[in-house]
Amino acid sequence: MFTAEQYRAKAAEYGGYLATAQSPAETMEYRDLQQSFASLADNLDWLTANAGKTVSPDPLINPPRRKRRDRDAPYPEQETILHVSGQR
DSSP: OOOOHHHHHHHHHHHHHGGOOSSSSHHHHHHHHHHHHHHHHHHHHOOOOOGGOOOOOOOTOOOOOOOOOGTSOOOOOHHHHHHHHOOO
């Protein structure tokens, strides 16, 4: 995994390529790459500064994926719904 400093170094590298671009398409590509790496660095800085403020996924809303052998087994919620509705 990259660090914010490594992303910033890559952004600076592509910023240097802007001066030597041979065509408008090349200039646009280097500028896009420079902005992408700068954004990635900013995002990592933000995540580092706000680590205690982020929300982790709720397993009740997004249940973990089941293994292949368990795919045919009903979810516990399905059993509860069937029981409450009188179908089991």
